[in-house]
Amino acid sequence: MKADTDTSARRPNQRPELAAIDDETMRGVLRKMHLIRKFEEAAEASYMRGLIHGTMHLSIGQEASAVGATLALMDEDYILSTHRGHGHCIAKGAEPARMFAEFFGKENGYCRGRGGSMHIADVDGGNLGANGIVGGGLPIAVGVGMSIKAQKLDRVAVVFFGDGASNEGAFHEALNMASIWKLPILFVCENNKYGMSMDIGRAMAVPNVADRAVAYAMPGVVVDGNDLPAVAAVAREAAERARAGGGPTLIECKTYRLRGHSKSDRNLYRTKEEIEEWRSRCPIRRLEAELTAHERFTPEALMTIEEAAQAEIDAALDFAKASPDPDPKDLTRDVYAD
Amino acid sequence: MKADTDTSARRPNQRPELAAIDDETMRGVLRKMHLIRKFEEAAEASYMRGLIHGTMHLSIGQEASAVGATLALMDEDYILSTHRGHGHCIAKGAEPARMFAEFFGKENGYCRGRGGSMHIADVDGGNLGANGIVGGGLPIAVGVGMSIKAQKLDRVAVVFFGDGASNEGAFHEALNMASIWKLPILFVCENNKYGMSMDIGRAMAVPNVADRAVAYAMPGVVVDGNDLPAVAAVAREAAERARAGGGPTLIECKTYRLRGHSKSDRNLYRTKEEIEEWRSRCPIRRLEAELTAHERFTPEALMTIEEAAQAEIDAALDFAKASPDPDPKDLTRDVYAD
Amino acid sequence: MSTLTEAAVESAVRELTYAEAIREALAIAMEADERVFLFGEDVGVYGGAFGVSGDLVHRFGTERVIDTPISELGIAGAAVGAAITGMKPVLEIQFSDFVTLAMEQIVNQAAKIRFMFGGKAKVPMVVRLPGGSGTGAAAQHSQSLEAWFAHVPGLKVIQPSSPHDAKGMLLSAIDDPNPVLIFEHKLLYKTKGHVPEGDYRVPIGKAAVRREGRDLTIVGSSIMAVRTAAAAQKLAEEGIDAEVIDLRSLRPIDFDTIAASVRKTHRLMVVYEGVKTMGIGAEISAMIAESDAFDFLDAPIVRLGGAEVPLPYNPVLEKAAVPQEEDILAAARRLARGDA
Amino acid sequence: MSTLTEAAVESAVRELTYAEAIREALAIAMEADERVFLFGEDVGVYGGAFGVSGDLVHRFGTERVIDTPISELGIAGAAVGAAITGMKPVLEIQFSDFVTLAMEQIVNQAAKIRFMFGGKAKVPMVVRLPGGSGTGAAAQHSQSLEAWFAHVPGLKVIQPSSPHDAKGMLLSAIDDPNPVLIFEHKLLYKTKGHVPEGDYRVPIGKAAVRREGRDLTIVGSSIMAVRTAAAAQKLAEEGIDAEVIDLRSLRPIDFDTIAASVRKTHRLMVVYEGVKTMGIGAEISAMIAESDAFDFLDAPIVRLGGAEVPLPYNPVLEKAAVPQEEDILAAARRLARGDA
């Protein structure tokens, strides 16, 4: 965030949230958003072609919340992710090649092929794992916060979860504990309007998940989750407060998943129009449009970033395919640590 | 509630909450509050003398919330109670004799001696049970509400729980479901300032449990839990709303337990002064004082009610002691219904 | 229950999938009894995560096929509350792994309320639990946790292996005045089999002898009953005559059927997908080993259960973690030929 | 770890209660390692529901002895989060029955994280679980649920029966890089026994032969090990020479010690408080029945477990629901004299 030294970020008429992100950082942002999108498109294609088994949950359309919420994080900060976690994982710095390898169940995947899409973790990179249990990461984040505090580390933890997860008891218990102990946690709700097929309007009686922050005397902020600079600004402020001992924040990113819940989704619970309408709010194109409007990047420069991301993904996919399978003899390895 | 025909309830200068309770009803209220107090004192004494085993949780000092919250209920309405449930049970109309018999583990106790203090239920009387699990009754109440709605019954369910219980995930899930489905439920929190040894101020970051109602778009009301007419008024309004299809209400009765959490409590977490201070706010004496001040009852009339209650409790205790023990051969009876 | 009408004759050849059979049972029960309702996450317009509820919401409306928020503890408790006040809820826990969030209500409340209340209440609820591995869903979506519940007095636990039994046992479960947990293996949902029309019941607590044999008894549960039956065919070709018992009911266990078989064959093997240690095979083995059938045993009792490992994502490892037909064959050969 | 100092010599006669022994282990671990902290409901100034933590909050402060809200799922998850980021949490679940609220975090997260992450994380947490009946606390406060966890790969489960083992095994558990559940029987808390000073370890996974004998092997766990030892004294007076094994560890189970004993005595009985069906006795019986120790058995394996009933409140029924010394005596006589 070198906004002071970067003149291009000071172009006139930019909103402060955009200006706060200098060009170098912005290039990283764009790269990651493209990586996420293209990673998931490639994963989807591999799945369709029967190269990947199991299931997967795509976050296409939600890239801004993943990248925005983690933009203020340091390498040693933590994230806890969800079943829809590819974006978080890439945003926190994971290598797509090892993520693909995990998808293909390969020995050099992030989890040595044992976890798959729903459990990708990159512990060294501060990603404490996707989670197959809706809301499962929320209480774990509390412990991470306790750990940070006890060890007097200058770190924060970002825990992602969905709108649906906010109806789990785990949400309530976690936010309460984080609040009473003033833990350095960002609770980032990616409200994509549905918990599987359940419209948030049927699943809860309040319009915003962030409205629930009141119950924990915690700041609750609603932000346009498809607006990267806005998400980044809100997260930065929350992270600063957390580091300063000000405790947790609940951030709700209003967004939308353009794909079905998982591969078995027939989209019976929503309309084509709704999907199309949200497609037009694509967080990547929207950011690119704003950047070109302010002449911070030329369309060509943007295209270069996108193409580089595509090349990276293509190479990553090749790497994964060429990777070795686990040895079945190792079946029960790593059940216990010694 | 025959306030229209009862002139004594129309004495001047009474607050409306008091005036709303006619003399006959008030006699019943006083009787029940005394029954609860004396029941628990007798239970405590029996316990001290080693006549009862296990543990018990006394609600001495909390009688107004139990009796007040159930005053507007019909016989066929439901309550769900807690580990500190003797008051709720008597308030809903249970016989102290069969409650004592349960304490003594006798065959004619409410649960045939199988449940004990923590599980007293009087299903025929609409009491769906005390609960040994903090917050355990909350989700059950949701199902009761669903049942009432599905069967199109003109009933409500009152579920009691403590301040401590409001930090359980069950609280969150239950209130959310009750709200989205507009179920006829009164969530009555008896906030006695402590969850065992945990001061509510350390256990949650909001000053009132009722503040959490916002998270469910549900009315949340704080009431002086030691003020019977006030509790009754709030509960009556909530019950009327529930019956009219207006959905649930969260009612928080601020009260205090004058005894320890259970018999093993050494009261290390609170001061004698605090206990004394609350003792002076005894809900029974307070109500009596207000009634005599307004000349609705003479001290002698009040004494008669109290003495009758004592006699009822004495007889109940004798009944229980003389009751038969279960036959050990019946050990596994009633595990399954056929 | 089932009467021999023309429909029944026609139905003698009717095939349904396991998922369809369950749906049909639900529809029959809901049609017959207003108190029956289905609820759970995405059981409505989505049709259930595995398509089991399908179009039921369109047939019975949103008051009787109820989508719930993602609140497993809460919905389990809601089932309890509805059951004790006159309804007959059928709850779907989307993946049985999520029952870990609902244990309190199922074990402390549903299973115990009747007893704790001295017999003054009934808890007629059904919990449907899709479980098992084989779909690449990894460690948190592939468990077989049924053994836990077989340890809990007050509950009944069933695990039908065929469309026929799925329908008949679910109808029995809905009619049962006690909490019944039905574990449905995800890999079975698309398997097909003969399913009679109309209402019929398969009793809870009775195992089924799928194949008579003299050389050894193999008890399999859920999908393992299917794999065992297939293995037994091959064993027969090799001259090994296996008696195959489909367990079907885990609480109560049909001891008599198993013991009678052991008295005949003198050799017992139990096949199950749950983790071997403390899995259902332990109970069956122990039941036999403490009974007078013990004296008939000519060889140690063999348990073929899941490996001591969370379910791996990698498909090769995933298969290696639970008994496959080859494993059953190999173990049965060892047991029958006495080199176990 | 223990060295023979003067203190150790003095400690040879020192007696502590089981609760004190646990408290001492906690103090030693917290003193030795800053990463160790204790948390749970009322573990602070209240000293724990059973007085186990006692004055620890005054010795170590509220940052290391942490009272939590009543949020079992949340605190179990918090333990997981702290453990994977470098701390060594010791969590008290006030009564083991409430672990039903925390199964998700213990079973789906704590037990599986290491494996799911391909070995990239450790989960060094301890969960203390007061359990068992005998205090008149009825069905929701008296369960023995340890068998469930013995079914879960990734967890370790222990159940010390003496103050000595409680201290030594808890210290081992805190040092263990895996999630360890320690089930403490409430009736044991006030029992006294010799407890050495200082740091010493009793290994996880090793049973203890409490009495050697030739006529039959009785394996008991937790308080049943105590009752079994007492019964064995009386049996000796009657001329029955029982070998008594204190199980101590339920996952892993020390098969070798039990099998060696069975090979010697030819008769096996397992005594445990949990519900008989699917209880730990099932696994021990099955382990023996599938091993070569099977050939040494001269009689069916006897399981003496809890009755198939929620724990009743009435004290007579409560006692009748779990094995008492008389029950052990009677069953042992039957087994030893061959009329079982």
Ligand SMILES: Cc1ncc(C[n+]2csc(CCOP(=O)(O)OP(=O)(O)O)c2C)c(N)n1
């Ligand atoms: C405890 C639990 N319940 C249910 C599921 C099945 N499930 C997986 S994702 C999902 C929807 C989650 O909705 P939300 O939290 O809004 O996240 P989103 O999928 O929209 O990103 C459901 C019901 C689960 N994995 N875990």
Ligand SMILES: Cc1ncc(C[n+]2csc(CCOP(=O)(O)OP(=O)(O)O)c2C)c(N)n1
């Ligand atoms: C799930 C669960 N956790 C913990 C306990 C132990 N316990 C019993 S009562 C209690 C305190 C409850 O506090 P609160 O809800 O405020 O009710 P109060 O006792 O003050 O009436 C605790 C911790 C329990 N019974 N159930």
Ligand SMILES: [Mg+2]
């Ligand atoms: Mg969502």
Ligand SMILES: [Mg+2]
């Ligand atoms: Mg309280």
